[in-house]
Amino acid sequence: MAKPVAQESKIAAGSSQSAAAAPVKRHISDEPITRKNWWKHLNFLNITLILVIPMLGIYAAYFTPIDKKTLIWAVIYYFWTGLGITAGYHRLWAHTSYSATLPLKIFLAAVGGGAVEGSIRWWSRDHRAHHRYTDTDKDPYSVRKGFWYSHLGWMILKQNPKRIGRTDISDLNQDPVVVWQHKNYLLVLTVMGLVFPTLVAGLGWGDWKGGFVYAGILRIFVVQQATFCVNSLAHWLGDQPFDDRNSPRDHVITAFVTLGEGYHNFHHEFPSDYRNAIEWHQYDPTKWCIWIWKQLGLAYDLKQFPANEIEKGRVQQLQKKIDRKRATLDWGIPLEQLPVLEFEDFQKQAAEGRALVLIAGVVHDVSSFINDHPGGKALINSAIGKDATAIFNGGVYDHSNAAHNLLSRFRVAVVRGGCEVEIWKQAAKENKGSVAHVDSNEARIIRAGEQV
Amino acid sequence: MAKPVAQESKIAAGSSQSAAAAPVKRHISDEPITRKNWWKHLNFLNITLILVIPMLGIYAAYFTPIDKKTLIWAVIYYFWTGLGITAGYHRLWAHTSYSATLPLKIFLAAVGGGAVEGSIRWWSRDHRAHHRYTDTDKDPYSVRKGFWYSHLGWMILKQNPKRIGRTDISDLNQDPVVVWQHKNYLLVLTVMGLVFPTLVAGLGWGDWKGGFVYAGILRIFVVQQATFCVNSLAHWLGDQPFDDRNSPRDHVITAFVTLGEGYHNFHHEFPSDYRNAIEWHQYDPTKWCIWIWKQLGLAYDLKQFPANEIEKGRVQQLQKKIDRKRATLDWGIPLEQLPVLEFEDFQKQAAEGRALVLIAGVVHDVSSFINDHPGGKALINSAIGKDATAIFNGGVYDHSNAAHNLLSRFRVAVVRGGCEVEIWKQAAKENKGSVAHVDSNEARIIRAGEQV
Ligand code: HEM
Ligand code: HEM
Ligand SMILES: [Fe+2]
Ligand SMILES: [Fe+2]
Ligand SMILES: [Fe+2]
Ligand SMILES: [Fe+2]
Numbered sequence: 001m002a003k004p005v006a007q008e009s010k011i012a013a014g015s016s017q018s019a020a021a022a023p024v025k026r027h028i029s030d031e032p033i034t035r036k037n038w039w040k041h042l043n044f045l046n047i048t049l050i051l052v053i054p055m056l057g058i059y060a061a062y063f064t065p066i067d068k069k070t071l072i073w074a075v076i077y078y079f080w081t082g083l084g085i086t087a088g089y090h091r092l093w094a095h096t097s098y099s100a101t102l103p104l105k106i107f108l109a110a111v112g113g114g115a116v117e118g119s120i121r122w123w124s125r126d127h128r129a130h131h132r133y134t135d136t137d138k139d140p141y142s143v144r145k146g147f148w149y150s151h152l153g154w155m156i157l158k159q160n161p162k163r164i165g166r167t168d169i170s171d172l173n174q175d176p177v178v179v180w181q182h183k184n185y186l187l188v189l190t191v192m193g194l195v196f197p198t199l200v201a202g203l204g205w206g207d208w209k210g211g212f213v214y215a216g217i218l219r220i221f222v223v224q225q226a227t228f229c230v231n232s233l234a235h236w237l238g239d240q241p242f243d244d245r246n247s248p249r250d251h252v253i254t255a256f257v258t259l260g261e262g263y264h265n266f267h268h269e270f271p272s273d274y275r276n277a278i279e280w281h282q283y284d285p286t287k288w289c290i291w292i293w294k295q296l297g298l299a300y301d302l303k304q305f306p307a308n309e310i311e312k313g314r315v316q317q318l319q320k321k322i323d324r325k326r327a328t329l330d331w332g333i334p335l336e337q338l339p340v341l342e343f344e345d346f347q348k349q350a351a352e353g354r355a356l357v358l359i360a361g362v363v364h365d366v367s368s369f370i371n372d373h374p375g376g377k378a379l380i381n382s383a384i385g386k387d388a389t390a391i392f393n394g395g396v397y398d399h400s401n402a403a404h405n406l407l408s409r410f411r412v413a414v415v416r417g418g419c420e421v422e423i424w425k426q427a428a429k430e431n432k433g434s435v436a437h438v439d440s441n442e443a444r445i446i447r448a449g450e451q452v
Numbered sequence: 453m454a455k456p457v458a459q460e461s462k463i464a465a466g467s468s469q470s471a472a473a474a475p476v477k478r479h480i481s482d483e484p485i486t487r488k489n490w491w492k493h494l495n496f497l498n499i500t501l502i503l504v505i506p507m508l509g510i511y512a513a514y515f516t517p518i519d520k521k522t523l524i525w526a527v528i529y530y531f532w533t534g535l536g537i538t539a540g541y542h543r544l545w546a547h548t549s550y551s552a553t554l555p556l557k558i559f560l561a562a563v564g565g566g567a568v569e570g571s572i573r574w575w576s577r578d579h580r581a582h583h584r585y586t587d588t589d590k591d592p593y594s595v596r597k598g599f600w601y602s603h604l605g606w607m608i609l610k611q612n613p614k615r616i617g618r619t620d621i622s623d624l625n626q627d628p629v630v631v632w633q634h635k636n637y638l639l640v641l642t643v644m645g646l647v648f649p650t651l652v653a654g655l656g657w658g659d660w661k662g663g664f665v666y667a668g669i670l671r672i673f674v675v676q677q678a679t680f681c682v683n684s685l686a687h688w689l690g691d692q693p694f695d696d697r698n699s700p701r702d703h704v705i706t707a708f709v710t711l712g713e714g715y716h717n718f719h720h721e722f723p724s725d726y727r728n729a730i731e732w733h734q735y736d737p738t739k740w741c742i743w744i745w746k747q748l749g750l751a752y753d754l755k756q757f758p759a760n761e762i763e764k765g766r767v768q769q770l771q772k773k774i775d776r777k778r779a780t781l782d783w784g785i786p787l788e789q790l791p792v793l794e795f796e797d798f799q800k801q802a803a804e805g806r807a808l809v810l811i812a813g814v815v816h817d818v819s820s821f822i823n824d825h826p827g828g829k830a831l832i833n834s835a836i837g838k839d840a841t842a843i844f845n846g847g848v849y850d851h852s853n854a855a856h857n858l859l860s861r862f863r864v865a866v867v868r869g870g871c872e873v874e875i876w877k878q879a880a881k882e883n884k885g886s887v888a889h890v891d892s893n894e895a896r897i898i899r900a901g902e903q904v
Binding site: 170268270271303308311312319329331372400401402405 | 547584620622623694695697720721722723724755757760761762763764765767768770771774777778781782783824826827828830831849852853854857858861
């Protein structure tokens with residue numbers, strides 16, 4: 001962002017990296033920030049562009065009456081310049097998620113420049129590094145260094161260009177619009193950031209000062225802060241429906257702030273998809289614009305990841321969440337840890353007054369549950385000392401899944417020769433057959449209808 | 453509901469079932485409905501109580517000015533009588549999900565009677581049958597017979613008492629409040645349904661006619677229709693977070709209509725829980741009242757299913773949904789169905805121009821993907837003819853889970869001696885180890901980070 005001077009000025013097709021020849025002395029960003037050297041860490045150009053000038057703009061606003069037309073124009077131009085970043089810099093150039101005709105490219109390069117966030121070339125190189133090295137030290141705006149670092153800090157503090165990960169931008173170096181915009185970036189910034197919005201308001205309805213302050217300076221500030229949220233908020237707030245190993249997150253608030261760039265977990269997983277939101281009801285005006293441009297013949301080759309792949313990712317992430325949840329629950333003592341009882345002993349102990357019920361080869365002590373039994377005391381009492389497998393499973397009442405789960409908490413023993421269970425244990429020992437459904441933590445999955 | 457005459461009148465502790473002695477001739481409900489006999493199928497008493505009288509009430513309302521006080525009183529009495537059904541008939545007596553002191557029991561038996569839905573004893577017997585035989589022919593209001601049947605039809609049409617499932621109501625026969633209310637049901641209905649609401653409005657502010665029409669007749673109609681929704685809407689609209697083998701469903705709309713009885717999937721799974729909604733933000737005023745009565749010392753022994761059991765059910769149902777979703781997706785040709793290629797053949801074919809990349813022992817034909825590769829053509833091309841396992845997994849770039857999934861669609865062969873895969877296949881053949889994560893359909897689960 002706003003780093004026109006810091007950008008290398010030569011554009012050789014081969015050298016896609018800045019600072020090709022490493023200086024021998026240490027870069028200031030490698031020194032700790034101290035009371036003496038803190039000012040050396042600051043990037044004063046960027047501070048001026050993203051903090052000082054907006055402050056002056058806010059100050060000037062006190063003396064500048066708001067014209068309704070200028071306000072509307074500022075909002076419209078906010079959307080244009082915002083789209084320049086989201087539909088242009090980001091989805092077209094950094095990710096080549098679609099192709100654009102020359103007129104659309106020129107429009108996007110122009111209004112994108114008006115957002116004052118650096119040249120396409122500089123912005124895309126960093127952004128590709130951000131995707132390739134997300135959350136690592138090579139990520140130019142890693143959220144692991146803090147929310148404010150990812151939002152602003154990385155521009156306010158001087159960066160060692162060698163730290164940021166290498167990326168291939170040979171395609172951008174071959175794009176004449178990108179190359180021209182990069183070479184003439186200061187001109188583009190001035191004309192599209194300040195002159196043009198002022199001219200429209202000035203020539204249009206005579207509000208020169210308002211045009212400069214509102215559609216120029218303050219609009220730049222809002223667009224900047226809004227798009228910075230993709231680096232901060234989108235890595236900080238929301239859900240992770242596709243992968244939770246890295247920081248990107250989906251949230252509707254981020255989407256509203258960033259013209260639809262808020263479905264950022266999806267975006268990092270499927271970066272070359274021209275959409276960020278895949279559901280029709282989610283807010284992604286950038287996608288809508290690209291789609292309209294396609295209908296108008298201005299954009300083509302809109303890339304989409306196959307729905308099958310997207311759903312695969314969603315299913316896997318959900319499975320992971322379930323596996324984690326499962327591990328926190330008590331599924332009863334594993335059958336193989338239960339003592340083995342002779343059937344005669346089971347009957348004897350029940351006759352002696354222990355409330356033991358045999359179901360599917362497992363002995364359950366239901367004494368704590370008799371009074372709570374939703375089917376009444378009489379029925380559950382009638383099963384004590386008996387093999388109640390059939391009556392429990394439909395003979396008298398076909399118990400719910402919940403009842404089967406509950407049962408597993410009352411397990412106290414396994415009966416020798418208890419049919420199903422013995423077979424189960426044997427199979428488990430030999431690791432044969434499909435009885436051993438285990439999750440990724442090797443914990444047994446006990447599914448509805450499969451409880452023993 | 454409203455079946456005072458059809459109820460058996462003797463209450464012997466032992467005979468918990470109606471129609472103990474079966475009549476020899478066939479019951480009318482066993483005959484098909486024809487043009488000639490349709491009127492014989494109708495239960496005219498119920499039709500009068502739930503349809504004709506309300507119609508007359510609506511007609512009378514045209515000639516009855518609405519007094520604001522009467523309206524407020526009708527709404528209050530609506531809540532009281534509704535609670536009589538939900539907190540009294542349903543959660544206290546049918547499910548014994550808590551215990552109540554005598555004064556609370558008398559209050560609930562009185563206002564519940566004012567809802568004109570039959571005696572506690574009759575209502576609870578049917579309701580227990582509904583739970584025990586849900587969705588079967590023995591369910592008195594099975595939704596499988598249609599939405600309107602479960603809402604009204606079962607009362608409008610004559611029923612063979614022998615059809616409805618047997619249930620144990622010995623506890624109710626021992627409750628003096630239940631027995632008294634059942635014996636004097638017509639009196640309770642008249643006094644609490646019509647006389648009392650009329651008296652309050654008449655003696656209170658002189659609106660005798662309004663009290664009768666609005667707080668009496670029309671209020672009865674609204675309470676009836678609202679609580680009937682538990683049998684119809686709650687088995688028809690919404691999600692099934694705990695079990696989807698039967699019809700009960702959770703929906704906030706049903707909850708709003710029925711004083712909180714809308715979390716009906718939960719309720720059928722955990723019927724003896726005094727709550728229907730378990731989250732604090734869900735609408736369950738019946739639960740809130742029971743909880744307040746407990747604080748006042750009027751209710752005690754509030755039963756709750758352990759959270760562990762509730763969560764187990766939720767995890768299992770979610771697992772089921774994921775397993776179903778997984779089965780609809782394409783996970784690539786299973787490894788064991790791929791041809792085996794010698795490493796030299798792989799290299800030869802790649803040299804001849806096939807875009808083959810070897811990753812983790814599997815040969816992938818990426819020709820269709822080179823132009824779409826988000827990391828650029830150059831990098832993916834550089835891997836052709838090579839074992840790219842390391843570069844794909846972090847050497848150059850640590851590909852996302854999505855990239856791993858995508859890869860499986862390009863599989864064309866397995867390389868002989870291809871390390872990991874060969875071991876995998878061997879293990880799969882011998883059914884050893886944890887490699888074979890299978891879901892309940894025996895389909896292989898391919899988890900994030902486990903793709904080969
Ligand atoms: C041995 C341990 C038992 C446990 C843990 C158990 C658990 C439960 C649970 C949780 C319910 C609530 C409804 C449901 O979840 O399906 C229930 C209902 C019922 N149980 Fe059991 N039960 C046991 C034994 C029995 C036996 C042996 C019988 C019959 C001889 C029986 C008959 C019933 C009936 C008829 C109901 C239905 C009650 C109704 O909905 O009105 N139960 N049981
Ligand atoms: C062989 C089949 C390959 C497939 C299916 C594939 C797939 C992908 C996908 C889906 C992405 C998007 C980001 C992500 O999902 O992680 C990606 C990015 C990338 N791929 Fe590959 N890739 C393949 C081979 C390679 C190879 C062989 C290399 C390196 C030699 C490579 C280097 C990269 C790089 C550097 C990126 C990051 C692009 C960026 O974010 O700017 N890929 N690849
Ligand atoms: Fe990001
Ligand atoms: Fe991106
Ligand atoms: Fe129900
Ligand atoms: Fe119920």
